[in-house]
Amino acid sequence: MLEQDTFHKIIDELAPDLSYLLFYFQGEPYLHPQFNELVKYATDKGVYTATSTNAHFLDDKNARATVESGLDRLIVSIDGTTQESYESYRIGGQLEKVITGTKNIIKWKKQLKSSTPHVIFQFLVVKPNEHQIEEVENLGKELGVDEVRLKTAQIYDFEKGSPLIPTIDKFSRYAKGDNGEYQLKNSLSNECWKLWHSSVITWDGRVVPCCFDKDASHQMGSVANASFRSLWTNPSYMNFRSAILNSRSSIDICKNCTEGTKVWT
Numbered sequence: 001m002l003e004q005d006t007f008h009k010i011i012d013e014l015a016p017d018l019s020y021l022l023f024y025f026q027g028e029p030y031l032h033p034q035f036n037e038l039v040k041y042a043t044d045k046g047v048y049t050a051t052s053t054n055a056h057f058l059d060d061k062n063a064r065a066t067v068e069s070g071l072d073r074l075i076v077s078i079d080g081t082t083q084e085s086y087e088s089y090r091i092g093g094q095l096e097k098v099i100t101g102t103k104n105i106i107k108w109k110k111q112l113k114s115s116t117p118h119v120i121f122q123f124l125v126v127k128p129n130e131h132q133i134e135e136v137e138n139l140g141k142e143l144g145v146d147e148v149r150l151k152t153a154q155i156y157d158f159e160k161g162s163p164l165i166p167t168i169d170k171f172s173r174y175a176k177g178d179n180g181e182y183q184l185k186n187s188l189s190n191e192c193w194k195l196w197h198s199s200v201i202t203w204d205g206r207v208v209p210c211c212f213d214k215d216a217s218h219q220m221g222s223v224a225n226a227s228f229r230s231l232w233t234n235p236s237y238m239n240f241r242s243a244i245l246n247s248r249s250s251i252d253i254c255k256n257c258t259e260g261t262k263v264w265t
Helices: 004-014 035-044 060-069 083-089 095-111 127-143 228-232 235-250
Strands: 020-022 048-053 073-077 118-125 147-152 174-176 182-184 206-208
Touching (some): 004 228, 060 095, 073 095, 083 095, 083 127, 095 118, 095 127, 127 147, 228 235
Parallel strands (some): 020 048, 048 073, 118 147
Antiparallel strands (some): 174 182
């Protein structure tokens, strides 16, 4: 997990220009024992903070600490309104914990008279739960979340099809081609705003170009031994940006990228 001192170093360097900080990347943020302290440190520096969670660790104490941290936005992943549909995507997860964690957050927002965090129910629409869209919207209203958002799902090895690909076309990132294989709905044009707009820092301080580099296969360096600003303009980063502009479709992490696709429905 990212060391607290390393995090402070990054925020101290970037806070004057950093506008939005996402506390998640391929993992559950609340597993970090100092998570709420990290959020508060960034919040106190004037940075807008957001995270996404499975809500399994939002017990009463953690929920209160979350509200007190100043977290601006909390995305709660709820990908089914029954245990059966929920665990078809969130394998090993417990829907009841999601609901309990959400209730704890809503309770402490009210008790502390706090307008934050803005609580979003995020519902990834996949085939096993696509019939539950109305149910999750009603559940969100019942619990008092601020917003329910429907999101298309990224599917791995989608070419031959998948039991997760929705039957309702607008909720799918993929379309079946004339050859019977699935493909991304968007074309891979030689551009990507993310390479000039944002970056990802992994749990151990490695800098990678975007959230689609899930295995950190394109490392630009590490904040453990260099400033972020020096990495942002180093040869590795500049060469990667050039590769995007010249032949994005040849870069492995871009082949399942949804840049240009309607992700939220």
